[in-house]
Amino acid sequence: MTTNSLTLARIFPRPKSGKGLWGWIGTVDHKRIGTLYGITSFIWFLIAGIEALLMRIQLSDAELDIISPDLYNQLFTMHGTSMVFLVIMPLSAAFFNWIIPLQIGARDVAFPRLNALSYWIFLFGSLLMNFSWLIGQAPDGGWFGYAPNSSATFSPGSGMTFWIVGLNILGVASIAAGLNFVVTIVNMRAPGMTFFKLPIFTWMTLITSILIVLALPVLAVAGIQLQADRLFGTHFYNSLAGGDPVLWQHMFWLFGHPEVYILILPAMGIVSEVLPTFARKPLFGYAFVVFAGIVIGFLGWFVWSHHMFTVGLGPAANSAFAISTMLIGLPTGVKIFNWMATLWGGSIKFTTAMWFSVSFIALFTIGGLSGVMHASVPSDTQQQDTYFVVAHFHYVLVGGALMGIFSGIYFWWPKAYGHFLNEKLGKINFWLMFIGMNLQFGPQHWLGMNGMPRRIYTYAENMGWEPSNMVASVGGFILALGVLVFIINIFVSKKQNNIASSDPWDGRTLEWSIPSPVPVYNFREVPEVKFRDDFWFKKYPQTIKEYYHDFDEEEIKNMKPIKPDEKDLGENHGIHLPDLSYYPLILAAGVTILAVGMMTHFSVIVLGGIGIFWGAIGWSLEPVNDPESH
Amino acid sequence: MSNLWKILTTHKGNGWWNLPETPQSNTNPKNEGPISISWLKKLWNLLSHGGVDHAGPTFYTIVAVFLAIVTLLELWIYTVKTLGAWLNPLLFLLSALKFIGVVAFFMHLRFDHKYFTIIFTFCMILGISVFISLLLLWSFAGLKP
Amino acid sequence: MSQTIVDNHHTEEHITSTGLSNRKLLMWTFLGSDVMFFGAFIATYLVYRGKSLNGPYPNEILNIPITSISTFVLLMSSFAMVLALHYLNENRRGITQFWIWSVVVLGAIFMGFQVVEFTEFAIHGLTPRTNLFGTTFFILTGLHGGHVTIGIIWLAIMGYAHKKGALRSDNSEDLELAGLYWHFVDIVWIVIFTVIYLVSATDGPPPGIPSITH
Amino acid sequence: MKFLRKKLPLKHLLLTMPFIVISFMFLIGCNPEDPQSTFGDKGPIAKQQKDLFILIFWVAAFVFIAVESALIYLLVKYRYKNNKLPYQSHGNTKLEIIWTIVPAIVLTFVAVPTIQVIWDQQNGVPDDLGEPLRVEAIGHQWWFEFRYPDLEIITANELHIPINRPINIKLQSEDVIHSFWIPKLGGKLDMVPLNDNYMWLLAEETGIYYGQCAEFCGVAHALMRFRAIAQTEQDFETWVEDMRTEPIPPQSESEINGRNLFMAQCSMCHTNNSYTSGSYIREINSQKSRWDAWLNDIENSPQVSAPNLTHFGTRHTVGAGIKEFSKENPDNLIKWIKDPSSIKIGTRMEKHASIYKTEENRLTDSEIKDISNYLLSLKPNIK
Numbered sequence A: 001m002t003t004n005s006l007t008l009a010r011i012f013p014r015p016k017s018g019k020g021l022w023g024w025i026g027t028v029d030h031k032r033i034g035t036l037y038g039i040t041s042f043i044w045f046l047i048a049g050i051e052a053l054l055m056r057i058q059l060s061d062a063e064l065d066i067i068s069p070d071l072y073n074q075l076f077t078m079h080g081t082s083m084v085f086l087v088i089m090p091l092s093a094a095f096f097n098w099i100i101p102l103q104i105g106a107r108d109v110a111f112p113r114l115n116a117l118s119y120w121i122f123l124f125g126s127l128l129m130n131f132s133w134l135i136g137q138a139p140d141g142g143w144f145g146y147a148p149n150s151s152a153t154f155s156p157g158s159g160m161t162f163w164i165v166g167l168n169i170l171g172v173a174s175i176a177a178g179l180n181f182v183v184t185i186v187n188m189r190a191p192g193m194t195f196f197k198l199p200i201f202t203w204m205t206l207i208t209s210i211l212i213v214l215a216l217p218v219l220a221v222a223g224i225q226l227q228a229d230r231l232f233g234t235h236f237y238n239s240l241a242g243g244d245p246v247l248w249q250h251m252f253w254l255f256g257h258p259e260v261y262i263l264i265l266p267a268m269g270i271v272s273e274v275l276p277t278f279a280r281k282p283l284f285g286y287a288f289v290v291f292a293g294i295v296i297g298f299l300g301w302f303v304w305s306h307h308m309f310t311v312g313l314g315p316a317a318n319s320a321f322a323i324s325t326m327l328i329g330l331p332t333g334v335k336i337f338n339w340m341a342t343l344w345g346g347s348i349k350f351t352t353a354m355w356f357s358v359s360f361i362a363l364f365t366i367g368g369l370s371g372v373m374h375a376s377v378p379s380d381t382q383q384q385d386t387y388f389v390v391a392h393f394h395y396v397l398v399g400g401a402l403m404g405i406f407s408g409i410y411f412w413w414p415k416a417y418g419h420f421l422n423e424k425l426g427k428i429n430f431w432l433m434f435i436g437m438n439l440q441f442g443p444q445h446w447l448g449m450n451g452m453p454r455r456i457y458t459y460a461e462n463m464g465w466e467p468s469n470m471v472a473s474v475g476g477f478i479l480a481l482g483v484l485v486f487i488i489n490i491f492v493s494k495k496q497n498n499i500a501s502s503d504p505w506d507g508r509t510l511e512w513s514i515p516s517p518v519p520v521y522n523f524r525e526v527p528e529v530k531f532r533d534d535f536w537f538k539k540y541p542q543t544i545k546e547y548y549h550d551f552d553e554e555e556i557k558n559m560k561p562i563k564p565d566e567k568d569l570g571e572n573h574g575i576h577l578p579d580l581s582y583y584p585l586i587l588a589a590g591v592t593i594l595a596v597g598m599m600t601h602f603s604v605i606v607l608g609g610i611g612i613f614w615g616a617i618g619w620s621l622e623p624v625n626d627p628e629s630h
Numbered sequence B: 001m002s003n004l005w006k007i008l009t010t011h012k013g014n015g016w017w018n019l020p021e022t023p024q025s026n027t028n029p030k031n032e033g034p035i036s037i038s039w040l041k042k043l044w045n046l047l048s049h050g051g052v053d054h055a056g057p058t059f060y061t062i063v064a065v066f067l068a069i070v071t072l073l074e075l076w077i078y079t080v081k082t083l084g085a086w087l088n089p090l091l092f093l094l095s096a097l098k099f100i101g102v103v104a105f106f107m108h109l110r111f112d113h114k115y116f117t118i119i120f121t122f123c124m125i126l127g128i129s130v131f132i133s134l135l136l137l138w139s140f141a142g143l144k145p
Numbered sequence C: 001m002s003q004t005i006v007d008n009h010h011t012e013e014h015i016t017s018t019g020l021s022n023r024k025l026l027m028w029t030f031l032g033s034d035v036m037f038f039g040a041f042i043a044t045y046l047v048y049r050g051k052s053l054n055g056p057y058p059n060e061i062l063n064i065p066i067t068s069i070s071t072f073v074l075l076m077s078s079f080a081m082v083l084a085l086h087y088l089n090e091n092r093r094g095i096t097q098f099w100i101w102s103v104v105v106l107g108a109i110f111m112g113f114q115v116v117e118f119t120e121f122a123i124h125g126l127t128p129r130t131n132l133f134g135t136t137f138f139i140l141t142g143l144h145g146g147h148v149t150i151g152i153i154w155l156a157i158m159g160y161a162h163k164k165g166a167l168r169s170d171n172s173e174d175l176e177l178a179g180l181y182w183h184f185v186d187i188v189w190i191v192i193f194t195v196i197y198l199v200s201a202t203d204g205p206p207p208g209i210p211s212i213t214h
Numbered sequence D: 001m002k003f004l005r006k007k008l009p010l011k012h013l014l015l016t017m018p019f020i021v022i023s024f025m026f027l028i029g030c031n032p033e034d035p036q037s038t039f040g041d042k043g044p045i046a047k048q049q050k051d052l053f054i055l056i057f058w059v060a061a062f063v064f065i066a067v068e069s070a071l072i073y074l075l076v077k078y079r080y081k082n083n084k085l086p087y088q089s090h091g092n093t094k095l096e097i098i099w100t101i102v103p104a105i106v107l108t109f110v111a112v113p114t115i116q117v118i119w120d121q122q123n124g125v126p127d128d129l130g131e132p133l134r135v136e137a138i139g140h141q142w143w144f145e146f147r148y149p150d151l152e153i154i155t156a157n158e159l160h161i162p163i164n165r166p167i168n169i170k171l172q173s174e175d176v177i178h179s180f181w182i183p184k185l186g187g188k189l190d191m192v193p194l195n196d197n198y199m200w201l202l203a204e205e206t207g208i209y210y211g212q213c214a215e216f217c218g219v220a221h222a223l224m225r226f227r228a229i230a231q232t233e234q235d236f237e238t239w240v241e242d243m244r245t246e247p248i249p250p251q252s253e254s255e256i257n258g259r260n261l262f263m264a265q266c267s268m269c270h271t272n273n274s275y276t277s278g279s280y281i282r283e284i285n286s287q288k289s290r291w292d293a294w295l296n297d298i299e300n301s302p303q304v305s306a307p308n309l310t311h312f313g314t315r316h317t318v319g320a321g322i323k324e325f326s327k328e329n330p331d332n333l334i335k336w337i338k339d340p341s342s343i344k345i346g347t348r349m350e351k352h353a354s355i356y357k358t359e360e361n362r363l364t365d366s367e368i369k370d371i372s373n374y375l376l377s378l379k380p381n382i383k
């Protein structure tokens, strides 16, 4: 865009200052967007968690009648959908936003306004989906919405429509964010930071982003097809006209399995940062951890039918997918073992972040192993759609993804907000979550093997399921208590204001070289990168030789240990940052309105279209930086 | 063998697949013709505007004519009744030719940085293999009575 | 050891680690993502090929000659597109205008063909609700048409910007991005033309109607 | 960071935690006697699956113990002691190869038997087991229909099978996806509309086995169950004969009244006379026409596909395996007819039968009693 095109289309003035509410609404700063993502998805976490607790109350004993079956179906559907799309994914996105530019030494992501757009679309999409609660018709088809149960014939209300439209909107947001981070990581690295010097979290983000970019279109297609069935009476999944319900399952899991790696890889990245920091050793076998991530990301595309072992695909397909599924255990194992080897010979400090990361290894292994059990088709026919599956995926999702994310929160909080989270409360938080989580999901293995199907709102008395369910429910509440302690911790820590230095944990990567909290411009000077764990080796040049065996002695002698940058210049100091913009918000609103139009009336679609057009035109005519502001 | 391994895993960033170290060391290398026989190269350079920045109108016209011919060819073999089982593979082959023609020359992949080629072919390969395995499932589907 | 980033907001071109333009990288990655989008629809079409329970079947309704013409039109629009970019880079305004607008016109002709085709089919009793063929055919080609329409709008804006002097050789990347998108839409059509039209043009009713429960 | 320097009291807790948790789980855990325990296998299929599971379980337990104990060891051994920087080690290619290869070997111990059992179980009924009994199971929202095409018998929600004879089950669905699962006899297989599936089972002991729909299929999914009744060959033969015998004619005043009410109010959905020859085909056709009626008017259709009630007096459960009843204690049956949703929310019967739609159509308590008496009397007339 050149300067002579910008006199057009300036309907209202561009937000000028970064202060106040309007500053947040117009923000394009990756850190603020990260915070917005974090807050929003944490609120959804509480809501989805409360949904889970309601289910636990209903299931705590046989034949309870607290929640109606209808409501129960809505609860688990919204719980699953929210936890996946509104909690773990955007919480990961919060970390991408906050950390990636800092780790690669950039001042912002590649497309700051696109970044804002992703957030706003995510926000509107999540609001829309949960709006269905208010009109009493929340989605009730399960988080994978199997056709034809989700078709207009069998699910005539608007619940599933909300689900599809919501997911499609969220898909747009995720794809936009995914594209942004692919470009950011490929293109915005500091000088000298080759791909094999990228921090592992950045690597995992790159792989995750690629998975997002490739997997979510498939979900979008499935959603469009189902939506077309529901609205226009097409026959994609209408078995009466020959449509094949199995195709829906393929489509969903073709997306769905890459999706579960989208959920876990960021957490693995976080863990790969936390463990080395607190073991005070570099990550063992860097290249292998990276390759393992790549292999997982690729292989993850060819295992989807393991969710369909009981569909009757035939022995040939079942065997093939059993083997490909088991193969995934190998790269994952490589990661686990490298993390443990990182601890080996280290000097381990047990901070809360470290506890969470360690528990990630412990719990994810359990979940992974039950995953391998599922991969054995004949025994999976006894487990599929039972609580054994529920146990498996909560061990990888709560024990894995969520624990990893909490680890990241405790780890990077001082960097982001300049003060520590209280460690004592942190420990309480951790142990409550750890114990609660095992009590909640451990007995579910036994429930599953004892024949308890999932997605049932009640069960009979003589089945022998009561004790385990009671334990699970109690565990659920202990887990919730842990989360509550975390919330309390946020406020207590803010009050205590235990100020953190630039480098509170003796960190290893670039983000610890800049002041805490991070100044708007991130890096006063764009760093030049020489090593993996660049900051560490520049702090401790004497250790370079241990890692880089053939590094030049002379050069090391000439290196002066550097100190983290403690000084926040206060303002931009001539560093040009992208100016604020409202257009992402307008465009996002347009997209959402258009999608709502799909559910309501044609005129609303037109309205949304106008919004999109206005947003897009205004956006592209608006320069990144306003010349008049200088 | 161990040497190869070292090259593959070396951490100093000099492995063969490694990406440029600094922006300066590798700005938009020009991709040259696919076959290095010199007369072909000459012809190539002639056609593609001296091979400098990107191809010229002559070259594009040749590509366009080629695309048109392939389209006609497709139509023609479609009417040939005797091809039988060969028809579909042939049609796919021809459309792949057209596809490559557009992607490589009109979309400048041939003249552009290899990253773009890598990204796009990766997605194509992934998409094709995933969806072909999906379609294959239907030929195995079903359980024996 | 450090290097201060030069202030380069005049050119708006960031120095990137690969030396590639951010936007072009974004575009290509997006196209990769779109591959999966169309791939899923084409796979759906192939899964349901020959499974419609009732007519009209492809062999009764597809009109290969007409569609070949529209295919050809789209192919040529790609040609026009690449020339437009070329002449823009050479700063030859008049001829650039001509080629940009030819793309728009050719694209519009293609869409015209599609509209005619859709109505024709509807008259002959094939709608998205008729059978699986209708369902998969209309949604796939319809979404492709949607992509084309967006491309037309985009290029029309480009043409206007070029006329007003806002699009010049120094920011020709704006047109290049639109061009990439346009070519991609074209190659998707190349596949669709083969898969839906040429390959399945002879498809008739399925050998045996699949068994329903009763 | 002073708190880090203290010796860890939590170490012991950490050491014991997994063991406490695990032993605790065993305590509250599984009892093979529980009705749906997959460990209480009563046939070769379930046994093979259980054995496979146990094999994998031990493999997993091995990996689990190795990983977790190594983890705890590392945490304890290398906890922070002094400020000395640890050696900044880089990695070790040999180790990497080892811990790729070893799990790969471990996995073959899982993969090979898995593949074997898949082909054993999912490739049709083995020939050496004798002539299988053919059964068709059809999922409906929210009950199961069972047909014996060779015997021309139709029944619902209670599947009679002979022991020691393979049962070849064809699985179908009328509406949405259901899943057919008798945990003690074998793993589940889905009932997918348009995709006929086949599974085979064999019961080695007589008994009543619980079955359960295992794919989410709408509001009443939790309450879509059934029973499989495994009988000796003779008992099964007798049952087959019984199913072809006409029922005892209604005796008492109440039963006669019940029959009339049934004919007026229930017979448009429920067939109760599938014992004559030819009734098999007839029932299949009427089931289809009921289904079509429902599809035509999903909201108000007076007809929906419904369980066949022939010889209902010999059944044990009502509401698709949900509640038990008997001649002596017919409360649940009465409850069902009076107010199906008190037993099962969301039934099509409650939604579509005219007796629940308006007050004037509602049956009185005594009428319900009559119908229930009539239904209970529906038993084969054996001399």
Ligand code: HEA
Binding pocket: A260, A261, A263, A264, A306, A307, A309, A325, A326, A328, A329, A330, A332, A333, A334, A336, A364, A365, A366, A367, A368, A369, A370, A371, A372, A373, A374, A375, A376, A380, A383, A384, A385, A389, A392, A393, A396, A397, A400, A401, D063, D067, D102, D103, D104, D106, D107
């Ligand atoms: C974060 C998410 C996540 C992750 C990472 C995984 C990881 C894996 N999952 Fe899981 N899975 C889910 C989320 C996840 N899953 C969800 C949400 C569902 C249910 C969806 C639904 O139905 O609602 C599900 C369901 C599911 C099923 C279907 C079950 C069914 O419905 O019947 C299967 C079947 O194969 C499976 C397998 C696996 C395997 C083999 C892995 C592997 O990647 C695990 C690899 C890890 C290890 C193996 C442990 C570490 C390795 C070692 C220590 C090395 C040594 C190990 C060996 C030698 C074995 N998963």
Ligand code: HEA
Binding pocket: A045, A046, A047, A048, A049, A050, A052, A053, A055, A056, A076, A077, A079, A080, A081, A083, A084, A087, A088, A141, A142, A143, A144, A390, A394, A397, A398, A401, A402, A440, A454, A455, A456, A457, A476, A479, A480, A481, A483, A484, A487
């Ligand atoms: C990332 C994903 C994720 C996470 C984190 C969780 C977390 C939890 N899940 Fe999850 N769950 C799924 C993903 C997840 N789940 C999915 C995909 C399904 C399948 C859905 C389907 O079948 O379609 C599922 C299904 C599922 C079921 C099975 C339902 C069924 O099949 O019938 C159950 C039952 O116990 C359950 C329980 C829980 C519990 C107790 C938690 C706990 O960890 C939650 C802990 C959090 C909180 C309790 C919130 C904290 C709240 C407070 C502290 C209160 C304070 C309040 C205020 C301040 C306002 N979940």
Ligand code: CUA
Binding pocket: D139, D142, D177, D178, D179, D213, D214, D215, D216, D217, D218, D220, D221, D222, D224
């Ligand atoms: Cu039928 Cu669940």
Ligand SMILES: [Cu+2]
Binding pocket: A256, A257, A260, A303, A304, A306, A307
């Ligand atoms: Cu999976």
